[in-house]
Amino acid sequence: MSSSTYYVPEQSRWPILASIALFLLAYGAGTLLNAMNADRGGGLGLVLLLAGALMMGLILVGWFGNVIHESRDGLYSPQMDRSFRWGMSWFIFSEVMFFAAFFGALFYVRTLALPWLGGEGDKGVSQMLWPEFTAQWPLFNPPDAEQFPGPREVISPWHIPLLNTCLLVTSSFTLTLAHKALLKNERMQVRRWLFLTIVLGLVFLGFQAYEYVEAYHELGLTLQSGIYGATFFILTGFHGLHVTLGTLMLIIILGRIVVGHFSPRQHFGFEAVAWYWHFVDVVWIGLFLFVYVL
Amino acid sequence: MSTLETTLESHEHAHHGPAKGIGRWLFTTNHKDIGSMYLWFSLLMFFIGGCMALLIRAELFQPGLQLVEPGFFNQMTTMHGLIMVFGAVMPAFVGLANWMVPMMIGAPDMALPRMNNWSFWILPFAFAMLVSTLFMDGGAPNFGWTFYAPLSTTYAPPSVTYFIFAVHMMGISSIMGAINIIATILNMRTPGMTMMKLPLFCWTWLITAFLLIAVMPVLAGVVTMMLMDIHFGTSFFNAAGGGDPVLFQHVFWFFGHPEVYIMILPAFGIISHIIPTFARKPLFGYASMVYATASIAILSFLVWAHHMFTVGLPLVGELFFMFATMLIAVPTGVKVFNWVATMFRGSMTFETPMLFALAFVVLFTIGGFSGLMLAIAPVDFQYHDTYFVVAHFHYVLVPGAVFAIMAGVYYWLPKWTGHMLNETMGKLHFWISFIGVNITFFPMHFIGLAGMPRRIPDYALQFADFNMVASIGAFIFGLSQLIFLWNVIACVRGGRRAEARAWEGAEGLEWEVASPAPYHTFATPPKLPETPR
Ligand code: HEM
Ligand SMILES: [Cu+2]
Numbered sequence: 001m002s003s004s005t006y007y008v009p010e011q012s013r014w015p016i017l018a019s020i021a022l023f024l025l026a027y028g029a030g031t032l033l034n035a036m037n038a039d040r041g042g043g044l045g046l047v048l049l050l051a052g053a054l055m056m057g058l059i060l061v062g063w064f065g066n067v068i069h070e071s072r073d074g075l076y077s078p079q080m081d082r083s084f085r086w087g088m089s090w091f092i093f094s095e096v097m098f099f100a101a102f103f104g105a106l107f108y109v110r111t112l113a114l115p116w117l118g119g120e121g122d123k124g125v126s127q128m129l130w131p132e133f134t135a136q137w138p139l140f141n142p143p144d145a146e147q148f149p150g151p152r153e154v155i156s157p158w159h160i161p162l163l164n165t166c167l168l169v170t171s172s173f174t175l176t177l178a179h180k181a182l183l184k185n186e187r188m189q190v191r192r193w194l195f196l197t198i199v200l201g202l203v204f205l206g207f208q209a210y211e212y213v214e215a216y217h218e219l220g221l222t223l224q225s226g227i228y229g230a231t232f233f234i235l236t237g238f239h240g241l242h243v244t245l246g247t248l249m250l251i252i253i254l255g256r257i258v259v260g261h262f263s264p265r266q267h268f269g270f271e272a273v274a275w276y277w278h279f280v281d282v283v284w285i286g287l288f289l290f291v292y293v294l
Numbered sequence: 295m296s297t298l299e300t301t302l303e304s305h306e307h308a309h310h311g312p313a314k315g316i317g318r319w320l321f322t323t324n325h326k327d328i329g330s331m332y333l334w335f336s337l338l339m340f341f342i343g344g345c346m347a348l349l350i351r352a353e354l355f356q357p358g359l360q361l362v363e364p365g366f367f368n369q370m371t372t373m374h375g376l377i378m379v380f381g382a383v384m385p386a387f388v389g390l391a392n393w394m395v396p397m398m399i400g401a402p403d404m405a406l407p408r409m410n411n412w413s414f415w416i417l418p419f420a421f422a423m424l425v426s427t428l429f430m431d432g433g434a435p436n437f438g439w440t441f442y443a444p445l446s447t448t449y450a451p452p453s454v455t456y457f458i459f460a461v462h463m464m465g466i467s468s469i470m471g472a473i474n475i476i477a478t479i480l481n482m483r484t485p486g487m488t489m490m491k492l493p494l495f496c497w498t499w500l501i502t503a504f505l506l507i508a509v510m511p512v513l514a515g516v517v518t519m520m521l522m523d524i525h526f527g528t529s530f531f532n533a534a535g536g537g538d539p540v541l542f543q544h545v546f547w548f549f550g551h552p553e554v555y556i557m558i559l560p561a562f563g564i565i566s567h568i569i570p571t572f573a574r575k576p577l578f579g580y581a582s583m584v585y586a587t588a589s590i591a592i593l594s595f596l597v598w599a600h601h602m603f604t605v606g607l608p609l610v611g612e613l614f615f616m617f618a619t620m621l622i623a624v625p626t627g628v629k630v631f632n633w634v635a636t637m638f639r640g641s642m643t644f645e646t647p648m649l650f651a652l653a654f655v656v657l658f659t660i661g662g663f664s665g666l667m668l669a670i671a672p673v674d675f676q677y678h679d680t681y682f683v684v685a686h687f688h689y690v691l692v693p694g695a696v697f698a699i700m701a702g703v704y705y706w707l708p709k710w711t712g713h714m715l716n717e718t719m720g721k722l723h724f725w726i727s728f729i730g731v732n733i734t735f736f737p738m739h740f741i742g743l744a745g746m747p748r749r750i751p752d753y754a755l756q757f758a759d760f761n762m763v764a765s766i767g768a769f770i771f772g773l774s775q776l777i778f779l780w781n782v783i784a785c786v787r788g789g790r791r792a793e794a795r796a797w798e799g800a801e802g803l804e805w806e807v808a809s810p811a812p813y814h815t816f817a818t819p820p821k822l823p824e825t826p827r
Contacts, residue, residue, distance in 0.1 A: 008403045011321035015412035023419035026459035033525045083405040086477040094507045101515025113538035122608035144534035223526045227536035230528035
């Protein structure tokens with residue numbers, strides 16, 4: 001087949017295997033959580049979950065391996081490249097909307113729900129539920145403090161979070177420098193900048209983990225400490241997961257650079273990961289502003 | 295299922311026909327195979343969800359509790375809704391897109407064929423998990439397809455955890471399917487097919503795919519918050535911790551309202567192909583159709599709280615969402631006008647696909663009007679959560695979305711199988727369905743206005759007559775779908791040979807290739823015919 005026609009792959013085993021893996025993951029997680037809730041041992045659920053995760057990991061290696069081989073065999077036309085670009089862009093858009101749901105929840109709670117509970121505004125009658133409740137943010141005193149004991153303190157934005165902001169913003173620059181170097185085919189430079197980006201990502205994650213430990217042990221800021229803790233952890237938690245994933249992808253890209261993949265003209269794998277990394281960075285800016293500072 | 299034997303002869307140099315055995319379906323990367331699997335899956339779900347509906351209607355045949363426990367009744371309404379929305383209607387449209395979009399735009403396949411197969415194969419697993427909850431301790435989800443918190447969090451059966459993960463899986467499937475459709479339409483059109491020459495089914499699907507990518511992640515977000523509330527002690531939907539159960543409804547309906555347009559925009563596309571074919575006139579107002587679809591999609595993000603008028607919104611909220619909702623009727627009206635204008639002075643014939651399309655135009659419009667009534671916030675205080683709402687959304691979804699799917703299937707079956715369908719049986723199916731659907735859902739308007747609440751297994755005596763009528767209609771409609779099944783199978787297995795242009799007035803690239811369409815079409819981009827549409 002000439003490279004001018006669009007490449008339509010032959011049959012592939014990966015999709016059906018990936019569906020099975022996803023099913024194991026989901027079913028395992030469900031079983032584990034339900035067992036934990038009922039104070040039963042979660043043996044079976046855990047096994048299924050881990051089996052699914054392992055299987056999914058292997059599949060991703062195999063599936064992406066296929067794609068990389070096909071790409072290096074020159075099967076992909078510029079049109080194929082555009083399909084990948086559209087695919088990645090819209091995937092990132094879907095991620096934006098996923099975070100938007102949680103940001104939306106945060107804004108709603110802060111600007112509407114809490115003031116109403118505190119007796120202000122159009123639906124201030126809700127105060128009749130807990131007449132002593134006063135609205136504040138951060139919320140140290142949830143309406144029912146027995147069930148949801150509020151945090152004693154919250155994370156100050158000007159220590160670790162500020163540092164983390166600097167780390168992530170810097171990492172976006174170093175990644176761009178890596179890309180520039182790749183365009184000029186200075187492969188040693190690419191390695192250096194990529195390595196630095198990964199280190200920045202890892203340090204970020206380390207700080208984040210430290211912050212969580214501090215929140216749980218020193219500040220009483222937990223998932224159970226009312227809506228502040230809930231929004232705080234769901235937003236920073238999902239962001240942290242995305243940074244973890246992004247760092248993993250960067251490590252893989254670095255590995256591929258080391259073994260000689262990517263040319264100055266063709267390196268969409270690199271670019272896709274870079275897009276993802278910048279997206280994660282932008283989400284962090286939003287987090288820093290709306291979760292920590294304001 | 296087996297359009298295959300006949301397609302074996304027509305192979306191109308590099309490609310060959312389909313693989314043999316079950317492996318063909320498990321490992322396929324072919325958009326036609328995947329389209330067929332989506333459609334068969336959807337049909338299966340349609341029958342499973344349909345059985346649940348018939349159980350519901352059997353219980354409601356008379357007042358009092360006869361057949362099922364109230365708890366089980368709730369599981370049936372919940373599962374019926376979930377299965378029909380996520381298992382029957384959405385996959386059917388994706389199946390139609392898989393089959394038709396590449397052929398309409400002259401592409402060799404979908405843009406990302408392996409991912410395409412993954413999108414499909416997630417679904418059987420997701421629904422196996424969802425349906426398996428029926429056999430779990432505490433029973434299946436019983437909180438309605440809208441799963442409002444705290445009913446779905448604090449008071450839910452343990453199976454809600456599996457429900458949440460099943461929704462995640464469906465979301466992943468939908469998002470990947472949507473990405474594929476967008477990449478295909480934006481990137482794989484044959485040279486010369488500009489966006490304003492794009493067939494309308496592709497346009498409506500392009501916009502639907504955008505809606506899917508925008509709102510499925512929000513659905514994932516809301517079920518994730520539920521999961522956290524249930525298992526990790528957060529208080530998103532619990533005012534005791536400073537959260538708000540109403541927050542659930544906002545996030546859910548931010549997904550939910552665009553979702554109802556996800557279920558109707560592709561239907562608009564199908565109808566916009568069928569009516570011109572059988573009126574033998576080009577579609578009236580192509581450009582305005584495109585703009586109307588786009589405006590409906592944009593507006594659909596701004597109207598979600600019309601589902602929440604009675605929850606206690608601030609007055610400005612009620613007013614804003616009331617007027618925004620009414621605004622949607624304008625582009626919708628443009629569409630109905632264009633369909634009617636297309637038929638005006640056309641040389642019409644009334645084959646089965648056209649009958650379904652005509653019924654769509656009339657009955658969908660009835661559903662649109664009842665929607666407008668519901669959009670008036672002060673009167674919605676009376677209609678909300680009554681059978682009037684049930685009547686509304688069944689009019690837009692059954693003789694709307696489902697009729698459009700059936701019209702599309704009848705319209706394109708000759709292209710898929712190489713056989714014309716049996717017109718007599720097709721017309722029989724149409725008339726029984728048409729009568730059945732109206733007997734079922736029209737009386738629901740009256741009992742709703744009279745105050746019968748939805749989602750209850752028993753009711754006051756004054757509603758008895760209309761409920762009995764509705765139940766009889768439901769069985770007529772349900773059983774008539776067996777004719778549909780018969781028709782499809784018969785058409786796959788044999789019948790009068792279909793020509794490439796199976797319908798006299800049909801226009802578009804998909805009618806230039808042989809019937810049945812060869813396993814691989816358009817390995818090289820085709821030349822556009824002179825007069826598209
Ligand atoms: C002119 C267009 C439409 C308007 C003005 C409209 C308006 C409304 C309103 C105000 C409600 C809420 C009623 C209540 O709960 O009290 C509603 C419910 C609903 N509508 Fe529509 N609608 C329109 C079109 C559609 C379409 C095209 C679909 C789907 C294809 C649809 C599907 C639904 C569904 C499923 C519900 C009920 C959800 C539930 O509570 O379970 N609607 N509609
Ligand atoms: Cu709506």
